[in-house]
Amino acid sequence: QVQLVESGGGLVQPGGSLRLSCAASGSILSFATMGWHRQALGKQRESVALITTGGGTNYENSVKGRFTISRDNAKNTVYLQMNSLKPEDTALYYCRGVDWGGVVYWGQGTQVTVSS
Numbered sequence: 001q002v003q004l005v006e007s008g009g010g011l012v013q014p015g016g017s018l019r020l021s022c023a024a025s026g027s028i029l030s031f032a033t034m035g036w037h038r039q040a041l042g043k044q045r046e047s048v049a050l051i052t053t054g055g056g057t058n059y060e061n062s063v064k065g066r067f068t069i070s071r072d073n074a075k076n077t078v079y080l081q082m083n084s085l086k087p088e089d090t091a092l093y094y095c096r097g098v099d100w101g102g103v104v105y106w107g108q109g110t111q112v113t114v115s116s
Contacts, residue, residue, distance in 0.1 A: 002026040002105060004095045009110030012085055016114070020080040022095030022107060027076055029053060031097035031105075034078045036069065038091035038112075045094070049080060062088075085114045 008020040020036065028034060035050030049059045049069040057069055068081040078095065095107035 002030060002097070002099075004097055004105055004107035006093065006095045006107045006110040009093060009112045011113045011115065013116050014086060014114055016085050017081070017083045018085065018112060020082065020093055020095075020110060020112070022078040022080075024076045024078075024097065027073075028071060028078065028097070029073060030099055032100050034071065034095070034097045036078075036080045037094045037096055038089075039094070039109075040088075040091040043091075048093070050096075051078065082112070085112075087114045090114050 003025040005023050006020060008018060010018060012018055033050050033052050036048045037045050038048050039045040047060055048063055049067055051057050051069045051071055059067060066084045071078045090113050092109040093112050094109045097105040
């Protein structure tokens with residue numbers, strides 16, 4: 001079973017940047033889509049960005065123009081570049097993969113805190 005491990009979270013000031021990484025224990029080509037979700041304290045988990053094997057992307061409206069999802073198939077890693085961070089981006093960020101059979105895999109999450 002493929003495992004997903006996130007890294008790159010931390011504390012950043014408003015307007016700053018972070019890059020999250022999601023490393024898969026196997027080939028990310030085994031996933032039809034991969035993406036990032038986040039869950040803020042007291043709120044439901046929401047989709048932030050996703051990317052298909054073909055490179056198609058989709059973003060939640062509030063992050064469009066600020067966040068960029070990308071993938072490196074050779075490194076079996078998906079990234080989320082986050083720029084112009086806002087306090088409302090504070091959340092636990094999860095990597096999610098959906099394989100070709102529809103099975104969903106989640107990482108453990110990495111905390112992003114945007115605060116001055």
